[in-house]
Amino acid sequence: MSGIADTAAAAQEAIDAGNHAFKAIAVAEAEIIKAQGVVRAILGEMESSGALADWIMLLNQTHSNLIIARNTVPVANEFGNRFLVNLFS
C-alpha cells in the first residue's frame, strides 16, 4: 500500500508540475502576443527590413509552438489523472 501511496503521490506531484508548466506556457503565450503586437507596430511604422521580417516570422513560429505545447500539456496531465484513477480502482 505504501508503494501505491508513494506512486500516487509521485504521480500527483508530476501532475502538479505539469500544471505549473502549463501556467508558465500560458503566460509565455500572452507575452509573445504582446511582443508580436509591438513588432508588427514597428513593422508598420518604420521601413521594412530583413531583420524585422525575420524577427516577426520567428515570433510567429514561437507562438505556434507555444500553442502546441499549451494543448499538449493538458493531454499529458489527463493521462496522469487517468493513471491515478486506475491506480486506486
Added chain:
Amino acid sequence: MRVHVFVASRNPAWLGKCAFQYSDTGSYCRLPEFHRMHDLSDLPHNHVVTCPFKPHGSPVEVRPLEPGRPAADRGIIEYHKLGFDILRDQENLACPASLMHWPLSNGARATLAQQAKDLTQQFNRDTEAEADEGDWEFAGEPDNPQSQPIKHKGRMGREPEPTSADWALNGREDEDIIPEDQVVTGVVPDHVQGQSVGRSGMLGHNVAIVQGALARTDQVISLANEAAMALDGVVHTVVEIKGDGHSETLIGWLTNLESARLELDKIRRHLSQANERGQSFINIITS
C-alpha cells in the same frame, strides 16, 4: 507731358465729357473739373480742337469714342511725345486744366514735393487723431495691457498674461517647437525615388520599443525554461513509476510530455534567434 483732348459732340451720352486724359507722367489731371466749369455743348459735332502742346499747332481731329476699345488703339488722336525742351522756349504756357506753368522749374518741383509731403503727414495725423477718439462703433474691448503680442509671424492677436517668465517655455506654448514625442509627417516624405529619407525623429522612441519587445522575449525564454524544467521533473517521475512496465496510460503520458518538451526546445531556439534578429535590427536603425 499732358495732352488734353476735348470732345465736342451733340451725342447726349458723352456730350461735354472729356474723352480721356492722356499723360505720359501719369499724374492726376483736373480735366473733368475743367470741363465741368466749361460747357462744351455749344461746340458743333466733331469739332476739331487744337492741342495746346503741339509745337506747330496742327489741329487734332477728335472723333467720338467707340465703347469697348481702349483709347490707345482708337486712333482718336495722334500720339506725340513732347519733351520739356520744346516747351521751354514758349512763354506763358499754362495747362488749361491744372493751370500750372510748364515746364516746371526746380522751385516748382520742390514746392510740389513739399506740398505732397505736407498733405501726407496731415492725412496721417488726422487718421491717428480720428482713431484715438475711440468713437468707433465696432472698436471692441481694449487689449489687456499685461498681454503680449503673438510672436508667430503672420498671426494677429494677443496672448494672455504670461504666468511665468517668457524665457521659460513652459509658460508659453510655442507652436514652432515640436515636442519630442510628436511626429510631424507629411512635410518631408519618407521615401524619395524609392530610397528612404532616413528621418530619425522618433529613433530613441522606436529603439525603446524594440528593446521592450526584446525584454518580453527574454521573459518568454525564462518561462519556457521554467516549463521545460517542470516537464523534465514530470518525465523523470513518470519514467520511475513506469519502470519496466507497459502501461498504456503511462506510455501515453510520457509521449505527450516528450512532445511538449520538444515544443519547448523549439520555442527556446526560435526565441534566441528572434532576439538576435531584434538586436541586429536595433543596430541597423541606430547605425
